[in-house]
Amino acid sequence: MSIKSSAGRAGAVLARPFHRDGAPTRLHPTSLWAEGSKVATLYVGPAAGKVRAWLDRWVRPALATVSALGAVVIGAVVVLWITGAAFGWQEAKVAALLATLLVLIAIAFILGNSMYAVKLDLARTRVAVGDSAVGSIAVTNASTRPVLPSALELPVGAATALFHLPRMGPGQVHEDLFTIPTTRRAVITVGPVRSVRADPLHLLRRQLMWTEPTDLFVHPRTTALDGPAAGFLKDLEGLPTTELSSADVAFHALREYVPGDDRRHIHWKTTARTGKLMVRQFEETRRAHMAVALSVNTDEYEREEDFELAISAAASLARQAIKEARELSVVTQRGPVRCETGKNMLDDMTRLAGHNRRGTAVDLARSLSDAVPNASVVFFVVGSKVTPSQLRSAAASVPPGVRAFAVRCYSGAKSARANIAELTVLTLGDLTDLAAVLRKAVA
Structure with a gap:
């Protein structure tokens, strides 16, 4: 009877099987691991979850306030107290006491809550390269008592802008304007706005987030293709x-x-x-279906300016087609570009990054016929390192009856026109010459 009761208790823990005579069997290692996993799931899992939640709520925020210098000072406090107590060094105890006072003063600086209402406003979230993005930060003291002077930080990409707040009474509003220069194509993350509390020695630093981050799209430069250039594109419509x-x-x-x-x-x-x-x-x-094949292989461009010129040229062609409500497809080695609206197209063009392992312009031309089978006119936008033989191979992949043009982008080069078999090759040295280069295509 005692054997059965003990077996029942053991079975409740590990569900161990028994022989007919009541003797317990030896568990297989696999079974032992499975039973241990069950126990861990039932007891260890919830406890670990509670510990993790406690760490996330209290310990990690506290550790996040400690700067590198603060960590050194706190470590020195611990070492000096232990050394002074172990060896009876009064000097170590005095130094430990002074360092402890510094840490306590730093804690006093970061305690307390700031009741701010912060609004980050960008006048435009989409600008072109060379245009300035203007924004403002409006801070309101939402508490019922005055707040001391403090600072706000605004991350702008990899940089950080600092705004100093004066002493503000209840309900008082302080507004600052800022300008973001845009010298190159990029997606810049602006924000979140954060208030900073720190001691004079910057041992401790406490941050509070007040807004969500906002993406600022710096679109590539484009040029208008009105006048004769637009007429040239319209002539491509309605081909018999x-x-x-x-x-x-x-x-x-x-x-x-x-x-x-x-x-x-x-x-x-x-x-x-x-x-x-x-x-x-x-x-x-x-109806003419324009296909723009933009090569993003950086090995085909002489320098980075040429690659940016190619993106701007392709975006200008696509923007004109969208403006005229024509069918359009833009493809790269990284995949298709959205062309539903001009905003979507320019957003995707802004995100484009060059790569030297995504295939050549010839590979892109060969895949174009599968990606856009109903194209009636094709523009290959490539770099100056693409050779005539490669352009001839690209032209060979274009189906008969489809008009094909290649735009070779080489910053500073003189605009020119040449023919390779049925392919019209246009050399573009500056974006403002794109309209004139297109006129040369029918000259």
């Missing part, structure tokens, strides 16, 4: 095909009437002259 149709806009020829033809297309003058019913026959037309 070799497919014949009984109803379209491009007249082809006359033929005899066949039952089922639309009588509205009967050409009565020819019918009266020949004595037979003659109907108009048309060539099918297709």
Whole structure:
């Protein structure tokens, strides 16, 4: 009876099996591990969760306030107290006492709560390279008592702007304006705005977040393609095909009437002259679908300025097509670029990063026919290191009947035009010359 009761208690803990005579068996290591895991899940897991929650709530915030210098001072306090107590050194005890007073004074500086209402406002969250992004920070004292002077920090990308707040009475508002220079294409994270409490020696530093971060898109520079350049792009629309149709806009020829033809297309003058019913026959037309293939392989560009020029040229072509409500596809070695709206397109262009392991311009041209099978005009935007033989290979991948252009971007170069087989090669040295370069394409 005692054996069975002990077996019951053991089974409650580890569910250990027993022989027929009541003797316990030896657990297999796998079974022992499984039973141990069950015990850990039942008892250790909840306890570890509570410990982790306690650490996240109290210990980690406290440790986050300690600077590198503060950690050295606190460590020195501990060592000096232990040394003074162990060896009876009065000098060590005095130094420990002074260091302890410094730490206590630093703690007094960071205690207390600031009741602020902070509003971060960017006038525009999307600007072009060279334009200044203007914003403001409005701070309101939301408490019922005055607050002492303090400081606010505003991270702007890798930099940090510092704003000094004066002594503010209850409900008082303090506003600061700031300007963010934009010298290059990037997505800049602005914020969050944080208030900082620190002691004069910066042993301890306490931060409070007041706003959420905001993304500032610095779009690539683009140029307007109005006037003759826009006319050139419009000429690419409505290209006729070799497919014949009984109803379209491009007249082809006359033929005899066949039952089922639309009588509205009967050409009565020819019918009266020949004595037979003659109907108009048309060539099918297709709406121009522009495809812009932008190479992001940095090995094909002489320098970084050339790569930025290529992005700006591709964005200008795409922006003009979107402005005219034409079908558009923009592809790179990193994948397609969104073209639903000009904002989406420029946002994706801003995020583009160069890479030298994403395939060459030739690889991009070969994949273009699969990505955009219905393209009627193709622009290859490449760097100056792309050789004529590579451009010839890229042109060979373009289906017959599709007009193809290559824009070679080389900062400082003189604009020029050349032909490689059916491919028109345009050299672009400055973004402002893009309209003139396009005019040379039909010269």
